[in-house]
Every structure is written in C-alpha cells, then in structure tokens.
Amino acid sequence: MADVALRKVVKRYDDVEAVRGIDLDISDHEFIVLVGPSGCGKSTTLRMIAGLEDITDGDIMIGGDVVNDVPPKDRDIAMVFQNYALYPHMTVAENMSFGLRLKHYPKAEIKARVTEAARLLDITDLIDRKPKQLSGGQRQRVAMGRAIVRNPKVFLFDEPLSNLDAKLRVQMRIEIKKVHQKVRTTTVYVTHDQVEAMTLADRVVVMNKGRIEQIGTPNELYHKPATRFVAGFIGSPAMNFLPCRLEDAGGTLQIRLTDRIAFALPPARAARYNALPRTDRLLLGIRPEHLTEAHAHLEPGVETFDTVLDVTEPMGMETLVYFGLEGTPVCGRVNPNAGAKDGAPMRLAMDLNNMHLLNEETGVVL
C-alpha cells in the first residue's frame, strides 16, 4: 500500500492536449474518485498512473518513487476494466491467479490467496467456471478478485460499473465500498457517474477539459462548489442557474432576478457579497431542494414568490416541479402533498441561506 502523487502531469496526443498539467496527492488507504464528462481526461489520467499511457510531461509517484518510466508490471498496481477483460479461456481461479503464476508464486500461496479473495467477494462457488458462464455482476467480482489476489499498492478502477444495469450497479457500488473497507488499499476510481463518485469516494476529483476543477470530500463539493462546472455537475437534478444582479435597497443588499422578483439577502450573505460591483452579470445558483413549497411560517432567509408550473414529475417521496423564470428553466422539489399540478399556479419558497452566487463570465463561485 502506498500514496500516489501526480506533479504537473501532461498528456498530449499529437496536437490534442488530453491532460493539461494536473497535480494530485492521494494518501495511503484513500479512495479517490476521478469524475467528469467524457473526454475530460479522467481515464487518460488513470491509464497514466497504470503505465498504459506514457506521460508527456510531469511526474507520477507511487509510494514516493517516480514511476514515469517503470513498466506497468513493476508498478505494483492492479486494474479493473469497464468490460471486465477476463481471460475467456481460463476459469475464474485461473483468471485470478494468472498474475501470481507469472511471478512464480508457490502453489500453496496462490491457492490460499485465491480462496481468500473468492471468500471476500462471495464467488467461492464460481471458482471453476469460465467467464462466459457468469453474469455481468459476477464477472465484475472476478475482475475485482483478480486485482485483490495480487495485493497491490494501488487499485485502479476504470468505470467498472458502467456495463451493469442500474440495480446491479447500486449493489456492486456497496460491494466495492465494503471490499475497500476490508482491504484498505489505496484506490483510484474513474467514473462519469456523479452519484457513484459521491457515494464511494473519500475525496472526489472533478475534472473538465483536461484540468482538475475541484478536489474535495463529497460534502464539500456539494455544498461548496468552486466553479459553475462543479456546481452543475454534482447533484441530481442539477443546480439551477438564474441570471441576476445585486441591488442596494434601503440599506439592505438585495438580489434581483426579474423585474417582479427581488429578494433581500440574509445578513451573512449580504456581508459576503457586499464588496461586489453592482454592475456585474451574476448567476444565482440554487439547488432544487432549496426551492420548495411555501409554508405559512418562513425561516429567516427564506423568500417566497409566485409562479406557474409547466410540468410536474411525481417521484414518490418528492415531486419535481419545472417552471420558467424570465425564460430560464428552473427545477424545484416540493412535498408530494403540496398540491403541485401541471400548469397550475404555485407559491414557492427559495432558501437563500443555501444559495450560491457565481460570476457569469468566469464561472467562479463567489
């Protein structure tokens, strides 16, 4: 087990820069998830850590040693692929022990390790089957078993759950978390699914266009996004962004959304934003769960407004409501008993204590 460090790592393919100088420190035992849209460089980063891609510039360190020119087999890593990449002509046990057999481990130890990994992953009964006799979830377990038996310094996962159906994905997600709690190996996990990232990670690395947008715990990313990209990427349904500007009104700072709608900011927020120029084009970022039905008794910092709903989506435990504000589509989450109906007027409440203010041009959260 070891820590992993990336220093100004760059990957260039001919004239395309896939990874543009990223710095990342992963400590021992940590579960790091790289997340971002396709083409953001997350898989390339993982493959560079694995040694499957050369790095154009910078340094990659595993356990304190620079491994830039170390071949994959000597990096002491194990990787789980999206399509499992099990050897089709070998049984489960042979698949899992292939790496150990290549390294000429004693037979008894190979058997002990395979048995232990199979027990851990609950695939003891499948040990003599061939991959094509297994279901997707079972194959994924075997792929993980192949990684575990090697007892490597680092686990690398490349979108391991993307080929599974939704239900199995949730199940395997929990499974992966359990395995990590038991073996505690440093893990780098790539996914495009922000829910997977949030649920699995100790820290999430959000990547976009070859750069790291933000690194943080799932809660930090959710509650304190640094940029518009992170704010919009993390959370489902996504955060609403409403064009707005700041106004002084009778000694208080208020935020104007439309000609009709302007809210006084709560004191803490007002103090934070007071220094901003009033002319800046700003965006109000508000998550759907902070746009709810209006109650008779309002907490401080919660403001109400009237709107007409376009569409409602009953989800069971909540109802998503969609409406437009000055042409911007907005999503809110209301109580299913609040009486939201398609095309009906409704009074909604916005919790400004949980608002974000962004600079529209730079996308930075202020």
Add this chain to the structure above:
Amino acid sequence: MSTLAIDKAGPTRKLGSMSRDRAWALRWSYFFLVLFAIFFLTPPLYMVITSLKSSAEISAATNPWWVFHPTLSNYVELLSSNQFLRFFWNSSIISIVVVIVTMLISIPAAFALARMKFWGSATLATGVFLTYLIPDSLLFIPLFKMLAVIQDFTGITLLNRWYVLAFIYPTLTVPFCTWIMIGYFASIPKELDEAAIIDGASWLQTLFRIFIPVALPGLIAATIFAFTVSWAQFLYPLVFTTSIDQLVLPVGITTTLIKGDVFNWGQIMTGALLGAAPPLIIYAFLMDYYIAGLTAGATKG
C-alpha cells in the same frame, strides 16, 4: 423438407405473412442447396465409380454411371506402388512443414502488426495483404530464377528437390495467414492485453497464454488454409521439380499415369480420391473450429 418446417410452425401459430415468407425462403434455400450439392458431388461420385472399374470396363461402351464388375485392383496397385507412396510422402512432409513454417512466421507477425503499434505497422499490414493478391502464376518465374541464381552461386542444389518446395509455398501461405490472424488478434479487446500487461505478462507471454488460446478458431482456420494450399499446389511443383522421385501427389499422378495420349483413368481417379482424403479427414476433425473461426471472433469476454 420445407413442408416439414411449415408443419412444425403450423400448430403453434397462424400462418402469418412472416411465416409464409419464411416458408418460401426455406423452399428456395433447399432448392438451391440441393442443386449445388448435386453439382458439386457429381464429379467425386463419378471418380468413385470409375476408380472401382477395370481399364477394360472403363473403355467399354457400357453405362458409365454403373459398375458391373467392381474391383479394387486400382487401389491395390497404387497403394503397393513405391512411386505413388513416394508422391504421397513428399506431399505430406511438405504440407506439414509448410504449416509449421507458416504458423511460426505469421502468428508473431500478425501479433506484432495487430498490437505493437510501431512506425509503419498499418502500411505493413496492408502490404502483407497486397502481397497475397499477386497470383502465384506471376511469381513462379522470378522465384525459379532466384533459386537458379542462388544454386549457381552457392553450389547448393535447390531445383528439382522436393523439400525445397516446403520453403517456397510459404510465400503463398504466410501473407494470407498473417492477414487472417491480424483480423483475429484485432478482434480481441484491447483491455485483455492491458490486463495481461498489468498482471505482469511480457509480450511473448501475452501472445502464448492469452492471444493464441483466445484466437484458436482463427488459428485453425489459418492452419487448414495453409495445409490445403500446399497439399493442392500444382504449378510450383510442376516447375520446380522434374525427376519422378521428387514429385508431389498432384503432379505425380498426372505425369506418371498419363503416358502420351494414354490416360490410365482408373488409377488417375483412384489417386485423386486418395489424394483428397487427408484434407477431408482434417476438415472433418476441425470442422466445428473452422466454422466458429470463419463466422465469429468468438472472443467476447
């Protein structure tokens, strides 16, 4: 046969347009299959009939499609003739050596061209295929010239030596087999060799322990091709060998059993049948693999 298929479908569902189409498609396929079967099986049948006749009966004006006095004398004569056994031996050894040489060259070549991305690998792969497109009837004269020059230069006898053929045939088999194998290796998911690399396998270990077992159907298809090509090759041995004891089966049969304008039909047919036996036996054993090899990459993990 076609009515049988309809009857099977009949009780379970009504004859919709789908099944009516299907019935007609089946009728047409059976019609053409039978037509082709007749077309292709008639010559071998005629060969079997003729091989069971004596020379006298062959030249007699009786029904050529029936054997009135069946005899195995043609078989006995050929199989007890040292000459014929010599042809058979030459052909067998050449074909086996060609298969081995071809596989030794084309498997590593295909692996390198399919997986190790090096400068010019794509061009080289196309080049290999283009080589195959040049017909052997264009190649034999320059090849003959080359052998003659080398023979003059080194003093090693290369012409009129049957075993030299084993190293000439690969010029025909290697390009095609390499090309087939490139296709097979390319159909193996990239992650499989990456997994092997991370597991600590070298390129050679990846080839022998992952690629060859996974691409076995393709490998067998290539083997069968190489064997068939060298077994049935006529032009090269006709040109490169002349002495009776240096001939291979197809050339041997035609040169020794046709004397001037006298055709020893009974023995020609027998020899051809016996010559067709080894490929048939090999096909029969490897048929399942061969078909799997032709139809699918069969590599889905």
